[in-house]
Amino acid sequence: MKLILKDYILDLKHTFTISRESIDVQPSLIVVLEDDGFRGHGEATSNPYYNITVPIMMAELSKVRSIIETTIDETPEVFYAKMYPLLKHNMFALCALDLAYNDLYARKQHKKLYELWGYDISNNPLTDYTIGIDTVEKMVSKMKELPWPIYKIKLGTNEDIKIVTELRKHTDAVFRIDANCGWTVDETLKNAIALKALGVEFLEQPLKADNWDGHKKVYQDSVLPVIADESCQVSADIAKCHNHFHGVNVKLVKCGGLTPARTMLTEARSLGMKTMVGCMTESSVGISAIAHLLPLLDYVDMDGAILLARDIATGITIDNGVTHYSDLNGTGVTLL
Numbered sequence: 001m002k003l004i005l006k007d008y009i010l011d012l013k014h015t016f017t018i019s020r021e022s023i024d025v026q027p028s029l030i031v032v033l034e035d036d037g038f039r040g041h042g043e044a045t046s047n048p049y050y051n052i053t054v055p056i057m058m059a060e061l062s063k064v065r066s067i068i069e070t071t072i073d074e075t076p077e078v079f080y081a082k083m084y085p086l087l088k089h090n091m092f093a094l095c096a097l098d099l100a101y102n103d104l105y106a107r108k109q110h111k112k113l114y115e116l117w118g119y120d121i122s123n124n125p126l127t128d129y130t131i132g133i134d135t136v137e138k139m140v141s142k143m144k145e146l147p148w149p150i151y152k153i154k155l156g157t158n159e160d161i162k163i164v165t166e167l168r169k170h171t172d173a174v175f176r177i178d179a180n181c182g183w184t185v186d187e188t189l190k191n192a193i194a195l196k197a198l199g200v201e202f203l204e205q206p207l208k209a210d211n212w213d214g215h216k217k218v219y220q221d222s223v224l225p226v227i228a229d230e231s232c233q234v235s236a237d238i239a240k241c242h243n244h245f246h247g248v249n250v251k252l253v254k255c256g257g258l259t260p261a262r263t264m265l266t267e268a269r270s271l272g273m274k275t276m277v278g279c280m281t282e283s284s285v286g287i288s289a290i291a292h293l294l295p296l297l298d299y300v301d302m303d304g305a306i307l308l309a310r311d312i313a314t315g316i317t318i319d320n321g322v323t324h325y326s327d328l329n330g331t332g333v334t335l336l
Contacts, residue, residue, distance in 0.1 A: 001104075003068050004032040005061060006335075007054045010045075010283055011309040014142060017133040019156025019182035020049065026281045027054045030312070030335065031061065031096040033068075033104045040104025041313070041333040043286035044096035044253045049230075052253075057093040068097070076102045080259040091234065091256040098257025099289045103330035112329055113292040117262075124294040126321030127302045128152040128176055136166045143171055149321045150174040152204075152301055156182025161194045168198050176299070178204040181230055185214045192224040202274075202299075204249060205229040215244040227276055227299070235260055238267045247274025247298065258289055265296045279304040288315030288331040291323050312336055 010026040017023075031042040046053045061068070064086050071079060079101050087094040106113045114121055128150040131139050143151060151171070153164060156179045164175065177200050183191065188206040195203070202225040207214045209230035218226055225246035232241050232248040234255050241248050248268050250261050265275045276299040277290050284305045294300060305311050306318065315333040317324045326332025 001033055001035040001069050001071055003061065003065050004034065005058050006030040006032065007058065008283070008312055010281065010312065012281070012307055013309045014132070014138075014307075015134070016130075016281070016307065018154045018178075019133070019180040023281075026308075028283060028286075028312075029054045029057045029093075029096050030283075030285055031100040032335075033100045035104060036108065038104055038107045040100040040102070040107060040330060041285050041335065042096040042099030042101070042103065042257075042289070043282050044092040045280045045282055045286070047092070047253070047280060050092070050254070052090070052092045057090060057096065060087060060090045060093045061097060073108075076105050076259050080257065084256065088256075092253045095253045095255070095257040098259050099252065099286065099331070102258050103289070103333065105330075107328075107330040110329055112325060113258075113289075113331055114295065114325075117292070119292070119295040121295055121325070124323055125297055125300050126150055127300045127318055127323065128174075128321070129303045129306060130154065130178075130301065131167075133157060136163055139163065139167060140170050143167065143173075146306070147171070148173060150176065150201075152176045152178055152303075155179045160191060164195060164198050164200070172199075175200045176202055176204065178229070179206040181205055181208045183207060185211075185217050188218050188226075189221055192222045196223050200224060202227055202246070205231065212240075212244060215241075219244050219246065225274065227274065229278065235264050235267075238264050238271070238273075241268075242271045242273065245273070247276060249276040249278045249299075249301070251278050251280060252286065252290065253280050258293070261293060262296070265293065269296070274298045276300060277302070281307060283308065284311050284313040284315040285331075285333050285335070288313075288326070288333050291316040291325065292331060294323060
């Protein structure tokens with residue numbers, strides 16, 4: 001098996017702002033695994049919040065190249081168990097590798113990934129489309145540019161309720177709110193009342209990740225459900241989030257890929273929690289991998305490729321929130 005590492009700079013259509021940063025480009029690592037005439041593809045984007053860069057990921061994967069390249073026909077679960085001790089300090093790099101291996105393995109089995117897992121895609125949830133923090137006028141303009149059934153709205157400003165009130169005047173779409181750790185407990189409880197009246201479905205990560213006493217208070221008293229993001233990174237966090245959040249948003253890059261994500265989602269469902277997978281502004285490489293988890297999900301935020309000015313791959317397509325799978329096996333990805 002051959003390991004190929006490719007670095008890309010993904011240009012965004014618009015400046016993307018959340019409560020803690022603004023970006024115009026997104027550096028991304030693509031991992032390609034070649035074996036027996038088949039190619040598997042994986043992706044992980046850089047993220048300053050987690051101190052992850054593409055060069056760091058490439059260096060970590062290069063250190064274990066010989067182990068990767070001598071792997072022969074192991075299942076993704078066995079391969080992940082072998083690679084986890086070597087890459088557990090860099091889950092983003094592990095994610096890109098795990099996605100590529102799952103894709104490769106399914107292609108060698110001549111199946112789409114969801115088929116290999118035995119999942120039924122007949123009742124997949126719709127994906128939302130994210131509106132980053134901006135002036136109200138520009139946020140409205142972004143909604144009008146792409147009419148959508150569900151919008152995820154980034155907040156964490158001094159005028160959050162005013163923003164959502166104005167956006168509501170322009171659409172009947174479902175709203176989801178993501179404050180990216182930008183609120184206090186009192187703000188969250190107060191805002192939830194106003195936002196529920198404005199047709200908001202749930203709140204995502206309103207408090208700082210480690211404010212567990214605050215999470216408990218919000219979980220008990222909020223009039224809207226609350227979904228964990230920054231507080232839910234790896235498998236051990238599912239149990240911690242139970243009875244502190246109503247659901248969890250599992251990010252592949254944070255947990256280490258599809259293999260651990262499936263375990264985390266199954267555990268969350270067994271605990272009666274809502275399940276969601278979100279993206280980190282990946283291209284169609286990463287987004288197409290997420291799509292194969294849809295049967296396990298109540299909600300999904302997989303709009304990363306839609307936010308790009310130019311994609312670097314083909315794979316799944318999304319039309320008005322509905323996911324359409326590629327005819328190709330594996331995750332269905334082809335690099336452009």
